[in-house]
Amino acid sequence: MLTTLLSGDFPRSRALSVLLLLVLVGLALAPFLVHGARALNVAATICIFVVLVASYDLQLGYTGIVSFAHTMFYGIGAYGVGIALHAMGPGWGPVALGTAAALAISLVLALVIGLFSLRVRAIFYAMITLAVAAAFAVLASQLSDITGGEDGRSFKVPEILQPSFRLMDGEILGRAIDGRVVTYYLVFASALALFLLMLRIVNSPFGRVLQAIRENDFRAEALGYRTVVYRTLANCLGALVATLAGVLMALWLRYVGPKTTLSFEVMTDILLMVVIGGMGTLYGAVVGSALFILAQNYLQALMGQASEALSGVPFLSQLFHPDRWLLWLGVLFVLSVYFFPTGIVGKLRAGALARSQKSP
Amino acid sequence: MSVTDSAAAVAQPVLSTHGLTVRFGGHVAVNNVSCDFRPGTLTAIVGPNGAGKTTYFNLISGQLPATAGTVKLRGQDITHLGAPKRTRMGMGRAFQLTNLFPNLSVLENVRLAVQSHRGLGINMTTLWFRHRDLIAKAEQILGLVALAERRDDLASALSHGDKRKLEVAILLALEPDIFMFDEPTAGMSVDEVPVVLDLIHHIKARGDKTILLVEHKMDVVRSLADRIIVLHNGYLVADGEPEEVMASPIVQEAYLGAGVADHV
Ligand SMILES: Nc1ncnc2c1ncn2[C@@H]1O[C@H](COP(=O)(O)OP(=O)(O)O)[C@@H](O)[C@H]1O
């Protein structure tokens, strides 16, 4: 049962199991564990980024494809639903239509980019995706009649997802079951399903070929695997899942704009989360996203307290000033890459393996 | 009538190259090599280092596009087909410079080859470890090359000799019609060599497989080969029965004279 659900890909480290369980339970109960819109927003963002980062890892960590176009697919999903809801008004019809159109556009783009350029060397492929993504971002801001340009678009979501909606009277554990909670669980359940689906794919015979291609594509070809086909498929899968993550983000934010989806900043965030969590293991996406987004949201507050506590000490209070939080995030990143080159998951698994070999 | 037909079919070469040539800038590494390989035979390919043996293999198995000439498999022109297609048509290759999946387990290296042979690569919905027959097949092959105990080690952790054996295991897992061994025993310790040679013997004894073997050890060549071809500076300079080729002046001079004579 658990084997089928997790596709036989167990955490293989007690510390990692605990960490993952903590994240899972935390996210599953987030509306009742934390209060306030900000905290729920952090939880929803983690859910969506787990999917987004895992779909990127499918390409980078499993197949060895370096792409900078991942946020483009994410953006296509968000804009697809956003534009449809903006133009047609709230309802599930526009959501379905926007999602379908976005998936179709992403699939075609991923196929075209893949077939034209996955034959070329990795560095050229990375460059091509960078160029396409940049062109797409420019296009999105130029077509302001449709996309809302730099300002983006706010729109109304289907009624059941609106904040004013009440699923039931009264409260559970001090939280009214409103449209936000419904939306949160839609996001959470979708994210969980997509994550388990990806876990299945990477542990299928197909997923094994992806790892072989990452390891030695020349040899994979000699075994009879047409690597272009596999790379293109991995690319399309990653793109489609990223598109769905974008759909979820649009429904959650009730807003779509270039900053939140298409910007290069989002792309670098994804890269950092993959690397911190551990490439080539989907659990890394969970750990990486959770830590990174928590740090992004709460490091500043934490530093504010540290700075206050150190207010008497001249240099240190400056060092921990809340405005320096980005510097500290950078330092944390460099340290984590230096000490855990295989990511947190890689480190934890290696530790567990070493212990099990010492005491067989 | 039908008897003569099938006799003619047996005589047909399963693999042939015609005027096969590859040029690297000004250097012609394989020069106009025409050769037929008949089914069920073992052909040894000899020649000094840099003669073009590995390059000739690369042209046959599709790792390298030819500048000129053709490669035919069972009468079909495959010169413009890629390596994956040729593998799926029944060509198998063990590389001279070991070419493995270093960070995958020994078992997984072989299992991937079995999986390819069974055409399961695109399957996304099942779990790899539920295909027990593939794992069992891979384990059986690891047993043949005496690597069963190393199944869970990473390929990169193997000794040089064991890596060579893994190369051979991957080739076996592809169950090809045409086996191409590129110096399979080079750098192996003396006690490991027989494992590989016995396997080649075994494949040959089946009688239906075609084997191309690049090998420097002349005693090995003498005991295994039905025929020897000699490459030198990219040219095919001799072709015939083992004794006849070894005795020919061109071989004595071009190959055996080049410091390899002590192997004879
Ligand atoms: N990809 C390549 N580019 C340039 N020269 C090559 C390439 N592959 C092989 N050669 C050259 O072709 C010649 C034949 O090499 P090779 O086939 O490896 O010889 P052998 O296997 O008989 O020792 C050598 O001179 C080698 O340097």
Ligand SMILES: [Mg+2]
């Ligand atoms: Mg060679």
